[in-house]
Amino acid sequence: MDTELFSLMRDWGYFLLPKKHAESPGYPGVYVAIRQTPTEEHFDPESIEARLCNGQGSVERRRLQLHMHGELPHRVCPGRLTLYDRFNKRVDFYTFGAQMMMDANDEMTIYTFTSSAPILLLAEDADNFPEQFEAETEGLLAGIHVAWARDDASFYRRLGEIEPAVLYAASLRTVFNQYAAYPSLRERFPRFYRRLYNEFQWYKEQNPDFPQGPPLVTVVGTPTPA
Incomplete structure (x- = not known):
């Protein structure tokens, strides 16, 4: 378990890694925390929807939650990456592909998405x-x-x-x-x-x-x- 990661995410629903340059349209990584109990202090993700690619070459749209059974693919295919909270409010990203890792403790599960391409946070910029x-x-x-x-x-x-x-x-x-x-x-x-x-x-x-x-x-x- 990555204790530094859990310490970082204690006060965040999702965390964006710094852009590679000031004018970049996106971020090299996104960390998402799904908690047993919502904080009610910020956007509290309850699930994540992503298109995943497994090692056998198949692709499927998956809903990632606090508890997941079985082994998950580590590769995210290009397309929308969407966070949902318990009120069905959403935060949308667009990826050109990413790597996904999952870590969990008794209070939360953290999904990390990192990419060699910018991960776009949609509805972020005034100029769209x-x-x-x-x-x-x-x-x-x-x-x-x-x-x-x-x-x-x-x-x-x-x-x-x-x-x-x-x-x-x-x-x-x-x-x-x-x-x-x-x-x-x-x-x-x-x-x-x-x-x-x-x-x-x-x-x-x-x-x-x-x-x-x-x-x-x-x-x-x-x-x-x-």
Whole structure:
């Protein structure tokens, strides 16, 4: 049992790890505490809904609670990660994939989600950048999904295999290039484009070859013929 982790979470329902840079749209990790007895002093998560990938390659939507039976997969697939309290109030995140760990004592169970890509907290920014970036990414993935016909299981399994940082970089690159190519998009969503541009430039400063990397459709790929 990680005593430091339980000490940290004593006063939190969920805790966000510091951003990698000030303008990042998300966080490298989220810790979530589910308690036997709600504190009634902050948002008290009662359950977590996430899409998990197990070692056999299957993907399933799971509701994580205080007590879980059996072994849980450690890999979270790209998509929504949603916290619910006892009043069904929710806090939504969007991940490009993450690792999950669970630890418990007599009072609470703590789920930790960490990722090499930013974990977006939705409804956090006044300019709604996380929500719009999620929508842009999901729109691109929906178009790619078409090539997988009705094989949803293989498509989501493939997403779960991609390193989160690679998936995020490909999405950032693809969305930025779309906005760079169409002035009408930049004019319609100026605040979103400004944030998008800043994030793109930050990645470019870290790696000058970043702009020449593959688009999202190439990173995800197409199904292997039978």
